[in-house]
Amino acid sequence: MAASDQSVEETLAVASVLSSAIGARIGSYICDVFGRTQTLSTRNGLSVIGPLLMAVSPTLSISIIGQVMIGMSKGVATLSICTGLSVIDPLLMVVSPTLSISIIGQVMIGMSIGVAALTVPIYVSEVSPSEIKGRMIVLTEFSVMLTRGK
Template identity: 25%
Template sequence: MAVAGAIVGAAFGGYMNDKMGRKKTILMADVVFTLGALVMAAAPVPWVIIIGRVFVGLGVGVASMTAPLYISEVSPAKIRGALVSTNGLLITGGQFLSYLVNLAFTKAPGTWRWMLGVAAIPAIVQFILMLSLPESPRWLYRQSKQEEAKVILSKIYRPEEVDDEMKAMHESVEAEKAEEGSIGQTLGQKLKGAWSNDVV
């Protein structure tokens, strides 16, 4: 059920990223994941565990597509690839660590509740740390908040590099918008043509 939740979360993650921003989307994913972990830990009957697993999956699905996007948009270009790769490394390391944590709880009373509930801790830590981080400057720029985007870029790049980054962002965003419009127009034309074709 966690996988099913992750599929749904990933599907809606893109929409949430565009409407709410990267930061708020990650914060919401942390809340949903934490809720799911606590529900599983406190579950009185098996079907409640299933509900908790769905919530955990939703959080994982949203975060798995949002976190790399956020990292790529707030990190300096020189180390962007390394930071995005580090995200994957930390995910794998976290999975290995979870096995060790579960092993440590095998002899504790109510073993399975601890195993499921402890998953909330990383999500809570990430939520707290995310509160001090800025929104994606690229998302802000797309929302016509250029000045806010420039302020954030000034904290990432040297003063003499900020204007060049703003120019590059402007060109990239405008190219994206033009491509999105072209794709939408082409798709609309194809659908219109399909509906207007005579069936033989």
């Protein structure tokens, strides 16, 4: 991405945050229809496809789609994926040939964050033993804070 204008940075930041809210809203519906496991699997796929779209897209619109996919998938389902993507996302934005590619990538990131923020704590509470359920949920939310910082 050649432009380093402040408005470009603001646009990318807003794309991720707004798509996180959208991901959280549609995440509950997706969980009800497809279940927690399928939703988390889809989230992981979005977190991989989003940065790839940002890196290879020649247009702004494809970049925005990539960011939306990443946004929908970010979260704590797998700490290593989230940590890796937190490092890869800025790098992909730097090498992105156009602003549109970067915006699509940010929107995908935001959507994945929203879906994971809703789905992962519920899934952890369902699979955790009752004696450590509270600690597991707290650690899950803490890992979100560490991996994404939002």
